[in-house]
Amino acid sequence: MILQGLLLTDPAQPPQLGWIRVDPPAAGVPGRIAEIGHGELPSDLGPPDFGGRDRIISPAFTDAHFHVPQVESVGADGLHLLEWLDRVIFPAEAWWGRGGAMASARTSARRLIREGTAGFAGYLTSHVEASRDVAMYFARKTPMRFHLGRSAMDRNAPDELTAEDRARAKQSPTPSPLLPTLDVEPKQNRRFVSANPRFAVACSDELLAEIGWAVAEREKAGERVLVQTHLAETKPECELVAELFPDAPHYTAVYDQAGLLRDGALLAHGIYLADDELELIRERNAAIVHCPTANLFLESGLFNWTRAAFDFGVRVLLGSDIAGGPDVAMPRVARSMIETAKALKLTRSGADAERISVPSPAEVWKLITEGNATIFGQPGAPDRFGVLEEGAHADLLVLRVPDAWRDEHLVGRLIYSWSSRLIEARVFNGQHVDPANIERQTGGSPC
Ligand SMILES: [Zn+2]
Structure with a gap:
C-alpha cells in the first residue's frame, strides 16, 4: 500500500x-x-x-485512559465524582452483567476509530465473562492495539459490581483477579490484558495486594502487564481514602504498598498530590494520565502539568477518560490540556503565573501520537508506535x-x-x- x-x-x-x-x-x-x-x-x-x-x-492517536462501558454515559452533567459514579456510572456498568457489554464494545470501537484513535488503555467492568468477551471482540474484530483490564472492585459500590471479587476471594484456590491472557494469535505486541484495580475507595487492602501479587506472577512468567488505576482525582475522594487506609502515609502509598506503583503504571488524574507522592511516582517510573476534559466536566480540579512534568520529572500522558470526559477525539482532549494550563495560569499572579508552562499545539500533538503510544513500546525498543x-x-x-x-x-x-x-x-x-x-x-x- x-x-x-x-x-x-x-x-x-x-x-x-x-x-x-x-x-x-x-x-x-x-x-x-x-x-x-x-x-x-x-x-x-x-x-x-x-x-x-x-x-x-x-x-494515528493513542488514548491513555478510556472506559469502554461508559461510552453512552457522556453528558450526565451537574454531579461530582463520587455522586456521579453512584448515580450514573455504576448503573451503566451493571448493564454488562445483563447482556449490555457487546453493544458498548461496538460503539466504543466505532467512535474511537472514527476519531482516528488506533490504540488505547482502557477499563472494562468487574464482570469477568463479559469483560473477557469484550477484550476478545477488540482483538478479533478491530485492528486496534490496546491494554484492557477488568475493573476490580470489592466494596463501596453496588453488589452487582463487587460480588464477583468478593465471591472469588472466598474460593479455594483463589482464581486470579486479572482476566486470562487473551487467546488470540498472532499477538503482534498490540493486545494486552492489564490489571485495573478501579481505585482505592472501591478496593480493600486484600484485593489490592492480591492484584499486585498477580501482576508480579504474570511478569515472572514473561507476560507484560500494565497497571491502570485512578489517583487523587477529587478532594472528597482523597479524604475518604485517608479514612479507609489510616495506616498509609498518603494515597499514593496505598498503591505502592500493594506493589502496584510499578514501571509504566498509568495513574489517572493525579490532581491532588503532595511533593513526596510525586517523587515516589517518578522513582517508580509510573505515569500520570492527565484527563483535562474529565477534570473540567466533573469540576474535579486543574491538574498542574508544569509541576508534575517539569518540577518533579514525572511522565505525563493524556486520556479522554470517557465518560468523565465528554470527547473521544484526542485532538479535543489535547486542546483541553492547553486550555487547562492557560486557566491555571489565570488563577495565579506575578512570578507564580510565569512559572506555569502552557504546552504548544505541536507539543500536545506529539503527546497524543508519539507520547501516549509509548505505553505499547518504549523509545529504543524494537517495536515503535x-x-x-x-x-x-x-x-x-x-x-x-x-x-x-x-x-x-x-x-x-x-x-x-x-x-x-x-x-x-x-x-x-x-x-x-x-x-x-x-x-x-x-x-x-x-x-
Ligand atoms: Zn477514569
Missing part, C-alpha cells in the same frame, strides 16, 4: 512532501511502515492508494485540510478546529479501516 502526502514527522516542523510504503500484517508480523520517501512519488510506485500531494499524513519511521507499526491517518490551513499554524488549526471529517483515510496495523465497516461487520446501530 502506498500513501502520499505532506508528512507530519515532527509537529514542530512544517510537514514535507513524501510517500510511505506500508506492508500489511502477515504471518505474525504486524503491519509496518516499510519505506518512507521524500519528495515526489516515484512513477513506478504510483498512483498512491491513499492521499495525494496536498494531504497531511500523521501517525505513533511515529512516521521505517519499521514502526503502521497506524496512520490521511487528513484533508482546507488550503488556507497549510501554513505555520497547521497543527494549531488541527487542534482547535478538529473534526473527524478531516480524516480521509485510516490505516491501522497496515490495513485500511473504515468505521462504517466495523458497523456492518458486527451489526451495530449507527451512531
Whole structure:
C-alpha cells in the first residue's frame, strides 16, 4: 500500500512532501511502515492508494485512559465524582452483567476509530465473562492495539459490581483477579490484558495486594502487564481514602504498598498530590494520565502539568477518560490540556503565573501520537508506535485540510478546529479501516 502526502514527522516542523510504503500484517508480523520517501512519488510506485500531494499524513492517536462501558454515559452533567459514579456510572456498568457489554464494545470501537484513535488503555467492568468477551471482540474484530483490564472492585459500590471479587476471594484456590491472557494469535505486541484495580475507595487492602501479587506472577512468567488505576482525582475522594487506609502515609502509598506503583503504571488524574507522592511516582517510573476534559466536566480540579512534568520529572500522558470526559477525539482532549494550563495560569499572579508552562499545539500533538503510544513500546525498543519511521507499526491517518490551513499554524488549526471529517483515510496495523465497516461487520446501530 502506498500513501502520499505532506508528512507530519515532527509537529514542530512544517510537514514535507513524501510517500510511505506500508506492508500489511502477515504471518505474525504486524503491519509496518516499510519505506518512507521524500519528495515526489516515484512513477513506478504510483498512483498512491491513499492521499495525494496536498494531504497531511500523521501517525494515528493513542488514548491513555478510556472506559469502554461508559461510552453512552457522556453528558450526565451537574454531579461530582463520587455522586456521579453512584448515580450514573455504576448503573451503566451493571448493564454488562445483563447482556449490555457487546453493544458498548461496538460503539466504543466505532467512535474511537472514527476519531482516528488506533490504540488505547482502557477499563472494562468487574464482570469477568463479559469483560473477557469484550477484550476478545477488540482483538478479533478491530485492528486496534490496546491494554484492557477488568475493573476490580470489592466494596463501596453496588453488589452487582463487587460480588464477583468478593465471591472469588472466598474460593479455594483463589482464581486470579486479572482476566486470562487473551487467546488470540498472532499477538503482534498490540493486545494486552492489564490489571485495573478501579481505585482505592472501591478496593480493600486484600484485593489490592492480591492484584499486585498477580501482576508480579504474570511478569515472572514473561507476560507484560500494565497497571491502570485512578489517583487523587477529587478532594472528597482523597479524604475518604485517608479514612479507609489510616495506616498509609498518603494515597499514593496505598498503591505502592500493594506493589502496584510499578514501571509504566498509568495513574489517572493525579490532581491532588503532595511533593513526596510525586517523587515516589517518578522513582517508580509510573505515569500520570492527565484527563483535562474529565477534570473540567466533573469540576474535579486543574491538574498542574508544569509541576508534575517539569518540577518533579514525572511522565505525563493524556486520556479522554470517557465518560468523565465528554470527547473521544484526542485532538479535543489535547486542546483541553492547553486550555487547562492557560486557566491555571489565570488563577495565579506575578512570578507564580510565569512559572506555569502552557504546552504548544505541536507539543500536545506529539503527546497524543508519539507520547501516549509509548505505553505499547518504549523509545529504543524494537517495536515503535505513533511515529512516521521505517519499521514502526503502521497506524496512520490521511487528513484533508482546507488550503488556507497549510501554513505555520497547521497543527494549531488541527487542534482547535478538529473534526473527524478531516480524516480521509485510516490505516491501522497496515490495513485500511473504515468505521462504517466495523458497523456492518458486527451489526451495530449507527451512531
Ligand atoms: Zn477514569
